Amino acid sequence: MTRITVDLGTRSYPILIEAGLLARAAEHLAPLARGRTMAIVTDENVRPHLATLQAALADAGLASEAIVLPPGETTKSWTHLTELCDRLLQLGVERGDHVVALGGGVIGDLVGFACAILKRGCGFVQIPTTLLAQVDSSVGGKTAINTRAGKNLIGAFHQPSLVLIDPSVLDTLPLREVRAGYAEVVKYGLIDDPAFFAWCEANGAALLAGDPDARHYAIAHAVAAKARIVAADEHETNGTRALLNLGHTFGHALEAEAGFDGSLIHGEGVAAGCALAFAFSAAQGICPPGDATRVAAHWRAVGLPDGLAASGITASGARLVDHMRHDKKMAAGTLPFLLARGIGQTYLDKTVDLATVETFLDAQPR
Template sequence: MADPTQTDTNQAHAIDTPLHEVRVDLGSRGYDICIGGGALAHLADRLRAVTPSGRVAVVTDETVHALHGEALAGALSDFQTHMIVRPEGEDQKSMEGLDAVLDSLFRAGFDRSDTVLAFGGGVIGDLTGFAASVFKRGAPFVQVPTTLLAQVDSSVGGKTAINNAYGKNLVGAFYQPRLVLIDTDLLSTLPLRQIKAGYAEIVKYGLIDRPEFFSALDDGLGKRVLDRDADALREAISVSCAAKADVVAQDEREGGVRALLNLGHTFAHALERVAGYGGALLHGEAVSAGLDMAFEFSARTTLCPQLAADRVRNHLTRLSMPTRLDMSHFLGDPDSVMSHMRQDKKNSGGQITLILCHDIGRSFVHPGVDEAELAAYLEDIAP
């Protein structure tokens, strides 16, 4: 049985421990990302500062609710809460999943002064954010991400979406949260596969425009992250969130530089579409392979040195991260892969846009990619 005195001491310590804060500077719509172990103990105070009412609707999934629902309920004990617990899985990001969340909000009598809080991974965050954006034309939205991928990527920046028959995240809205609260302690229950999926997005930031961060990851920080070292997690999450916040502040709606955040993602989304959304391929696993493919294609088309592409693949391989070489079972039909890449949201004028690289830390937007070169590449790597 737990010692109640010890529990109280731990809670007090968590509250006294300062959080690392990153500001997403969007003027009147700006918000803080609060990062640290025990961050849930700060949730009530942070919510009072950013939400207009004392009612909170929490959207979560069955797994997260079973693991951390009691802790969240304790953190929200001063609020009137309504729990919406959905099944786990990518298929929740659908019109049916959206309708279920909205129906629950209406039945509970919520209005647009009440807060909708996402407590889960990227699927829950995307679904909840989109629901909040359309519920009575917009309700306050807060992110409390519980996976590493959501903590460093999908919870920040205001992209909300569901999937449809044509692809991933094709129905959605830009809708910024009022607050992102990241409790690194929640990662203790996350399977290693999910930690690795999140790590792919961490590596991405170094490859986009922070070569010194990639070097630190390559020199040992990355292994410490995968080992769930508390200091390493806090550092890597903070750098990743700061990198994304900088880009979002410059380009909130992906009209320019924000497209760089999709490095590796055009390949990744095509791989996910081929794999289906049943769990055979996680988003972060596809991104890891997509980063490798973006550098491999860049080197093949003489846009970047082969040495850079080799360094990226070697780093991923050393940490047992997926590379293109692990994707053969999804690359057997090059025409299908190409067809899915043509559906990507970054495309313009009927032409495919890719994020490619001149070197590590020197990514760029490449509109109008030569489809013959891309098709030849996909043919060559098909098993």
């Protein structure tokens, strides 16, 4: 088992990574259950893993109640947030209880936000079942729902008490979802770890094909990187945590244009967004063109989109920039961008002119 701690003083929590951990989750959940019924929130696609978890809890003498929601990004909504809070209140969840979020990033974000506001804050546990959630959204306490104006615009920082990661659950995940999560894995190399990006170039195909050693190594490496960044800048106030948004400003605009309808899922948007961030950096003379080419080539090699055309986005630069103006990081009319001086040399730039971004996007192949 790999154990990583998110060091936040009295609110520190462990992340445990081990194949088969889901079936042994009861030993880690029992101290948090306090002898009470645990609420487990999941979605329809995760029912097989729900059965495994509930059986493990029952074998340990722990009671549980499941709340099963529809799958997909549209579940991160006011409607389902209201429904979930009502269901948790009906179950009698107390402030000292812990709700289990069993699923991908949608479930983790929604459950975390519900727990942040339910009775002014109750505990929760993340058991992520997608690669994207395992290496990114389950760690760090960012919780949110989407609105018509954009993605993750209503939310709160609310840290889990425990994260349990079982890489073997990825064996049941569709390849498209594994690829989407892999985009967030590669992101850590692009931010500040060129050696890890090189590892991804050499081992990405094996990871996607199901190699257990490659998956465990990549998950542990990515989680350790995120834990360090979160510990240094929990609420994204000093610029360190902002580095984790590499690819997201462009990517969220692409997702918003796609309408969150499943035609472009989050990890695909991040991949295309990273490619665009490097291409924009190269176009501004900041990044060596060869590095931007190398990033795009890796996305193509593993079947991820490397720009607008591969994402199926035909919108104008003006329309995409308009989506960016709703970005929650917008401050005093200025939107910070994550740009790169090269692979592993990402930095935050608060001087980017959106008109320049619009011109750049208009020049991209459709």
